[in-house]
Amino acid sequence: MTEETTSPSRWRQVGIAGLVALLLGVAIGFVGTHLVQRSGLPADDSAAAGFARDMSSHHAQAVAMGMIAADRAASPAVRSLGGDIAMTQQAQIGMMRQWLRDWKLNVNSPAKPMAWMPDGDSAVQGNLMPGMATPEEMTALEKATGPEVDRLFLQMMIKHHLGGIHMVDAVLSETDQGDVTWLAGTMKSGQQGEIAAMQSLQKTLGFS
Amino acid sequence: MSISTQGGEQHRPNVVKVGGKPGAKPGEKTPAGAKTPPKGPKGKPITPIKVNQGRNWGPIAMFTAVGVLAAGIIGYGAWQAFKPPFDWEGAAKAIPGIVDYRETNAADLTRTHAYGTQTYKQSPPVGGNHNEVWQQCMGNVYDAPIPNEHAVHALEHGAVWVAYRSDLPADQVAKLAAKVTGKEYMLMSPIEKLDKPISLQAWGFQLKLDSADDKRIDDFITDLRINATQEPGAVCSNGNTATGVTPLTQEQVQQMMQGANG
Numbered sequence: 001m002t003e004e005t006t007s008p009s010r011w012r013q014v015g016i017a018g019l020v021a022l023l024l025g026v027a028i029g030f031v032g033t034h035l036v037q038r039s040g041l042p043a044d045d046s047a048a049a050g051f052a053r054d055m056s057s058h059h060a061q062a063v064a065m066g067m068i069a070a071d072r073a074a075s076p077a078v079r080s081l082g083g084d085i086a087m088t089q090q091a092q093i094g095m096m097r098q099w100l101r102d103w104k105l106n107v108n109s110p111a112k113p114m115a116w117m118p119d120g121d122s123a124v125q126g127n128l129m130p131g132m133a134t135p136e137e138m139t140a141l142e143k144a145t146g147p148e149v150d151r152l153f154l155q156m157m158i159k160h161h162l163g164g165i166h167m168v169d170a171v172l173s174e175t176d177q178g179d180v181t182w183l184a185g186t187m188k189s190g191q192q193g194e195i196a197a198m199q200s201l202q203k204t205l206g207f208s
Numbered sequence: 209m210s211i212s213t214q215g216g217e218q219h220r221p222n223v224v225k226v227g228g229k230p231g232a233k234p235g236e237k238t239p240a241g242a243k244t245p246p247k248g249p250k251g252k253p254i255t256p257i258k259v260n261q262g263r264n265w266g267p268i269a270m271f272t273a274v275g276v277l278a279a280g281i282i283g284y285g286a287w288q289a290f291k292p293p294f295d296w297e298g299a300a301k302a303i304p305g306i307v308d309y310r311e312t313n314a315a316d317l318t319r320t321h322a323y324g325t326q327t328y329k330q331s332p333p334v335g336g337n338h339n340e341v342w343q344q345c346m347g348n349v350y351d352a353p354i355p356n357e358h359a360v361h362a363l364e365h366g367a368v369w370v371a372y373r374s375d376l377p378a379d380q381v382a383k384l385a386a387k388v389t390g391k392e393y394m395l396m397s398p399i400e401k402l403d404k405p406i407s408l409q410a411w412g413f414q415l416k417l418d419s420a421d422d423k424r425i426d427d428f429i430t431d432l433r434i435n436a437t438q439e440p441g442a443v444c445s446n447g448n449t450a451t452g453v454t455p456l457t458q459e460q461v462q463q464m465m466q467g468a469n470g
Binding site: 017021024028031032040041057060061063064067090093094097101104105106107108109110126127128132134135138139142 | 266270274277278281284288291292293294296299346347348349386389390391392426429430431433434435440441443444445446449
């Protein structure tokens with residue numbers, strides 16, 4: 001008799017306790033993972049850190065190309081675009097370096113370039129990341145004069161941007177880090193727009 | 209009794225006894241309420257049931273678990289927030305054989321721009337007055353000596369300068385070049401007179417080595433490239449790409465700058 005009369009209320013208590021425990025668990029899990037994600041700094045071998053390092057190197061070459069165009073291109077439109085690209089990408093290098101400082105990481109890594117990227121090994125040639133010009137190509141741009149500066153710059157920068165977008169796509173699929181996804185996203189849209197502008201300049205200037 | 213919950217064995221008997229006592233119905237055996245202890249069948253006072261004095265292990269366990277989790281999350285966040293910055297200087301100083309001239313010869317590491325040949329206390333130089341133009345350090349592998357006055361300016365910008373004695377075997381040179389080619393904030397050049405086959409320079413730091421296979425080369429680069437800069441944000445592009453041992457004169461630099469604008 002005792003068991004029969006008390007069972008329903010005990011069931012209810014157990015049910016309520018279970019429900020409370022479940023809700024608490026969900027709440028802790030939700031808040032906990034958010035806290036860890038927000039306060040959790042990317043690791044040294046993370047895609048976020050690898051991207052910050054490698055995209056800085058990639059950008060550095062674009063700055064070099066952009067400055068040459070800004071200084072010496074024949075077309076005012078190419079000079080303007082070269083300066084725009086150089087200034088933007090140099091500022092972004094500063095941001096990416098600061099991320100690494102904020103994440104308490106070294107700006108350098110003993111890992112090979114693009115090690116963070118799936119199939120990164122095949123994408124990299126020596127120390128050159130996708131789309132990057134070889135030292136010989138850079139020397140040719142440096143030595144060029146007149147409209148040849150414009151022609152080489154447009155050709156090399158379109159290729160450079162395409163490689164950069166490839167790296168952006170890779171990091172967007174590998175990380176949720178807020179700063180990285182934000183800046184990488186703007187790099188992609190910005191560089192896509194610039195590719196279109198450069199292709200249009202190639203036509204206008206009679207290079208294609 | 210097949211229900212099994214946390215702390216159930218402790219909790220359940222109290223609930224059962226209180227709720228299930230036939231005599232607990234109000235107004236029957238204890239009309240005066242709970243103030244007078246109820247009598248048992250033999251007139252003996254029944255020991256009052258301690259309802260709440262036993263430990264309720266369920267809630268205790270639950271709150272302990274929540275507390276431990278909260279402490280863990282807060283602790284993790286605090287650890288991340290107070291994690292010390294990367295200590296590149298400490299890492300560099302730990303490389304066996306490295307010389308830290310910042311510590312021993314800080315007075316030599318002046319940073320004034322000057323034209324003409326400069327004399328440096330260290331060989332190859334690791335700092336000091338230098339030419340207005342830096343040597344391009346976009347991973348340039350120079351096949352002939354470069355002017356110290358431009359190389360030192362590259363060091364000031366955070367570059368690592370890989371210098372090797374001119375008689376270093378070609379396969380050793382190739383190994384060094386692989387670490388430098390196309391990597392910005394790196395440059396490499398031969399030097400006629402060098403007391404060791406290889407000498408690595410960053411601003412204020414030097415490491416001399418016998419072989420390109422030495423693991424300390426990568427350590428030096430990893431610890432000091434960019435980190436050793438005196439001008440954070442300064443670039444390696446542009447600059448002087450000419451080889452030779454004489455730095456650019458003021459006239460040559462002016463010509464270079466005018467050429468850039470024409």
